[in-house]
Amino acid sequence: MGSYYINRTFFFDVHPPLGKILIGLAGHVSGYNGSFSFQKPGQNYETHNYMGMRGFCCFLGSFLAPFAFFIVFELSQSLSAALLAAALIIFDTGCITLSQYILLDPILMFFILGAMLGMVKFHSCSDRPFSFIWWVWLSLTGLNLAGALGVKFVGLFVVILVGVNTAKDLWKLLGDLTLSMAVVLQHLAARVLCLIFFPVCLYTLIFAVHFAVLNRSGPGDGFFSSAFQSRLIGNNLHNASMPEHLAYGSTVTLKSLRTAAGYLHSHWHLYPEGVGAKQQQVTTYSHKDQNNLWIIKKQNSDYDPTSPVEFVRHGDIIRLEHMVTGRNLHSHQREAPLTKKHLQVTAYGTNGTGDSNDYWRIDVLGSKSKVKVLRSQIRLLHISTGCLLGSTGKALPKWGWEQGEVTCSPYIRENPSTLWNVEDHENPRLANISMSILKPTFLETLLESHIVMLRANSGLKPKEHEVTSRPWHWPINYQGLRFSGVNATDFRVYLLGNPVIWWLNLVCLGIYGILGISAFVSLQRGVSMSEQVKESYLLLLESGGQLVLGWMLHYFPFYFMGRILYFHHYFPAMLFSSMLSSVTCSVLLKLCSRFLCPTASNFMYMAGVCSLHLIILYSFYLFHPLSYGMVGPLADSQDSPMFGLRWMESWDF
Structure with a gap:
């Protein structure tokens, strides 16, 4: 999606824009011209100059291991634990695969670990409050929090993590009676400044850049309100002029006020057998299309272009004729396709001739007079059934082209789902006025973009043949994901975590739980123990x-x-799990070796750490083709270089 920034073309995505901005910037600096589609990982780039963008993602991904090293070292003060944490990430095939493609994940993980590193380094400066380095690490933490949230909304999780630790830190300061309340308030103000105000300003700046760069009409226009679209160069609403008031005979588009719902739409396809009446489908569609056009007609008579102009007013009973197919907007006592308590909406009739179920009363909210283009909020009440035309926000199955469901809602209440506005308006018999006064403010644009992103994110559906997964799959490395290639003749890359590392992480989670409970109970009960054991338990x-x-x-x-959900959603958690494994293994080896004499104890500890490194290194040797590419027979063939390594039936490399 970095191509859109290079072309300055507006698009819609469910994630905040920072990751795409950075990728686009890397492409622009490295000479990429923004002409590649980037539909899926593993595409052939042909002659396109993609190396700058790919190198940028690899560059940020390469920081994950050093960040993990320094985080664990600050937390444990153990060089061996820090080296083990770095090794668990360096030799994980999944992290390598994600980092070598043009994806948001390495950028997200960079900022997440950057925020974590900033937090632990800041805590290490607690004995030097308000010093220069103290401010640097506090500010860098805020910077990385804004970065993580600016790439994906899951960056909120690291914001919560830092927030919990900050609250704990402030609580300790409040209990330190050697500090005056003035000093405690200074600490609070510093954290509010650097961890709230500074990240919020940066996050807002990201969107300011996003809106400033993407100032041309593109494929994402239809997801947003009419007012939002009026700011985009090339959009039909940008500096547009059209008749102000709706009249009979006008050709219009109706846009749902439900955010991201789209335009009232119909097409030649019929509802399938068993889904209400087998009549023409009516949906909502987010893109500009001729099938969004409707003609306003009176209840019982056709439009006469020679008669005086007659405006549509509040309370009028109208027909809406679909311009392309000539069928009228229609409803009846048949249940809707998905929302069973609502009634089905169809297009019915021939060349504008239908029946009494085509009649709708137009209600104008607020002003009980003429219908104003873009500004009037209207409801369409079906005369025969008394229900309201609405958009549910649900996506129809493939027979409905995954467009939005339109129903007639029996719930007569003011709701964005049953509110519409007239966006496009053509009537050669009326004078035009400028629509420039409708451009929204930056804050209105920012708020709307977040509402659209959040709603679209929650409503995502898998594409055809797309491999999805469930959260319980992830820690056990249950199922990978093909990034390129399918057949034995293809060059294949397969996203799968190094099984040895991932299963070690899983085992260490269990060990940590056992040791953690033991440590907590022992310390709480004041059990007699050596200073070394106590330090290990506290660590x-x-x-x-x-x-x-x-x-x-x-x-x-x-x-x-x-x-x-997809497999790659687990990788930020995997980073924390790997760092936890390094600390857990280090503590476990220390506790086990304390039963030996000092010389043997040190030898056993180092032997254990070295053994773990060798096992990790050998496992990487076995599975590295998953990341760097495989050619030849699949793993179930004896001639395959990966033969015998398909340890789970769900793996398909």
């Missing part, structure tokens, strides 16, 4: 606790999300 609870909280925040919320 496990305090430092490990931050990492396990990070893992939980980046994993468990997905169980409550209604949207479709």
Whole structure:
């Protein structure tokens, strides 16, 4: 999507724009001309200059291991634990695969770990409050929080993580009686400035740049309101002029005021057998299209172009004739396709001739007079059934081209789902006025874009042949994802975590739970123990606790999300899990080795750490073709270089 920024063409995406802006900037600097489609990973780039964008994502992905190293080192003060954390990320085939493609994930993970590193480094400066380095790390934490949230909304999870740690930190400061309340308030103000105000300003600036660069009409226009579209160069509403008031004989488009719902639309396709009456489909469609055009006609008579102009007013009973097919907007006592308590809406009749179920009363909210283009909010009440024309926001199945469901709602109340406005208006018999007064303010644009993104995000559906997954699949590495190639003759890249690393992480989560409970109970009960064991327990609870909280925040919320999910959603949680594994293994080896004499104890500890590194390295040797590409027979063939490595039936490399 970086191509849109290079071409300055407006588009719609469910994620905030920072990642795409950075990719577009990298492409622009490296000479990419913005002409490639980027429909899926693994596409042949042909002669397009993509290396700048791909190199940029690789560059940010390469920071994950150093960030993990420094985070674990700050938390544990253990070089061996820090090296193990770095190794778990360096030799993970999944992280390598994600980082080598032009994707948002390496950018997101860069900012997430950047925020985590900033937080732990800031805490390490707690003995030097308000020093230069203290301010630097606090500000960098805020910068990375804005970056994480600016790439994807899941960046909110690291914001919560930093917020929890900040609240805990402030609570400790409040309990420190050596500090005056004035100093405590200074600490609070510093954190509000750097962790709230500064990130909010940066986040807002990201959208300001986004709107300033994407100032030309594009494929995303229809997701937004008419007022929003009026700011886009090339959009039919930009500096447009059209008749102000609706009249009979006018050709119009009706846009639902339900955010991201689209235009009232019909096409030649009929509802399938068993879905209400087998009449012409009526839907909402987010893109500009001739099939969005409707002609306003009186209840019982056709439009006569020789008669005096007659304006449409509040309370008029009208017909809406679909311009392309000549059928009237229609409803009847048949249930809607998806929302069963609503009635079906169809297009019915021939050349504007139908029946009494084609009659709708137009209600103008607020002003009980003429219908104003773009400004009037109207409702269409079906005369025969008393229901309201509405958009449910649900996507129809493939027979409905996955367009939005239109129904007649029996619930007579003011609701954006049953409110419409007239957007396009053509009537050669009326004088035009300028629509420039409708351009929204920046804050209105910012608010609308977030509403559209959040609603679209929650309503995402998988594309045909797209591999989705469930959260319980992820920690066990249950199923990977083909990035390129399918057959034995193809060059194949397969997104799958290094099984040894991922299953080690899973085991370490269990071990951490056991050790954590043991440590908590022992410390709470005052059990006699050596100073070394006590330090290990405190390290496990305090430092490990931050990492396990990070893992939980980046994993468990997905169980409550209604949207479709993919394997790559787990990778931020995997980073925290890997860092937790390094701390857990280090503590476990120390606790086990304490039963030996000091010399043997050190040897056992180092032998254990080295063994883990060798196992990780060997597992990477076995599975590295998943990331760097495989050619030849699939893994179920004895001639395949990956033969014997398909340890789970659900893997399909």
